[in-house]
Amino acid sequence: MPDFGILGQPYAVPLHSSIGVNRRREWVILSALMTRPNAFISTNALIDAMWDTDPPRTAREQVMNCLGSIRRAIAASGADDMRLDRVRDGYVFGIDAERIDHVVFSQLYAEAESAKALGRAESSLGLYERALALWRGGVYDGLVVPSLASHAAALEEQRASAAEEYFALSIATGRGSGVIPRLLRHVGEHPLREHGVALLMTALHGEGRTEDAHAVYVRLAHRLGEGLAVGPGREVRQTLDVILNGAVPAPR
Structure with missing residues (x-):
């Protein structure tokens, strides 16, 4: 150390x-x-x-x-x-x-x-x-x-x-459930980092928490719309599309 x-x-x-x-x-x-x-x-x-x-x-x-x-x-x-x-x-x-x-x-x-x-x-x-x-x-x-x-x-x-x-590597190697608490803290500290949001959505959906994943998207969309008058970017939108189609998105 x-x-x-x-x-x-x-x-x-x-x-x-x-x-x-x-x-x-x-x-x-x-x-x-x-x-x-x-x-x-x-x-x-x-x-x-x-x-x-x-x-x-x-x-x-x-x-x-x-x-x-x-x-x-x-x-x-x-x-x-x-x-x-x-x-x-x-x-x-x-x-x-x-x-x-x-x-x-x-x-x-x-x-x-x-x-x-x-x-x-x-x-x-x-x-x-x-x-x-x-x-x-x-x-x-x-x-x-x-x-x-x-x-x-x-x-x-x-x-x-x-x-x-x-x-992302944890999710890709089947350890998504183990990083959800840390991902929640990360997104809480960096709510506008869209890659982190997409990863959290992926991890939640992979654990069967699809409603929670969708709620994460809604919160991001609200923040962006209220603060910057823009919508979520391509990665987050694609992650939502895959979730709504019932598949498990692959982390980038």
């Missing part, structure tokens, strides 16, 4: 006893460093992470103080495979990147995609499940870091895609 992470409330096991849990500024800076391990991050980027568009006059000094606290925490941990180096007007957080959860997640996701492309469904399922198990909440949970919002959004999108691939 990675001992550094941002897929949920940020954590850093070797540094936790030194930094504690309530020092928000240190955690914002450390989260920015964990987001880009072994890469240069300018001091200005760290200032943006902490204050976004309205830094105080003492911003640079405060960031330097936080970096000093993190450097002392690294020293106190006794780790010789981790460092925080000053490079020009910025810093590099040197660490084995596979100790950080979002790096491991992206690697497992890529491996799962490759296994799926090769037709290795069981291997792909296991890799998706391991990747999804790394998530403990939303990215940077508990911190508001606008300058890192695009990175957080990309990870959240990758998480949603991984979940839907996992659900």
Whole structure:
């Protein structure tokens, strides 16, 4: 299990006893460093992470103080495979990147995609499940870091895609009933992701819950019509057609 992470409330096991849990500024800076391990991050980027568009006059000094606290925490941990180096007007957080959860997640996701492309469904399922198990909440949970919002959004999108691939493979290999509770949560969190909705409809229908599957379609149609003045897309409509014809749709 990675001992550094941002897929949920940020954590850093070797540094936790030194930094504690309530020092928000240190955690914002450390989260920015964990987001880009072994890469240069300018001091200005760290200032943006902490204050976004309205830094105080003492911003640079405060960031330097936080970096000093993190450097002392690294020293106190006794780790010789981790460092925080000053490079020009910025810093590099040197660490084995596979100790950080979002790096491991992206690697497992890529491996799962490759296994799926090769037709290795069981291997792909296991890799998706391991990747999804790394998530403990939303990215940077508990911190508001606008300058890192695009990175957080990309990870959240990758998480949603991984979940839907996992659900689709589970249904295709006869495990649809086992993922219905997770699919219900997924669709509740992403009610307008039509691929997830189609998968939930398929899984419910496959378990003989055709009325529930149709109700899922109706809810989506209502949301789209009320909010965007559009109807469900092609995949969801085709899934409904197959269900109404009494067949079990094959997940895409």
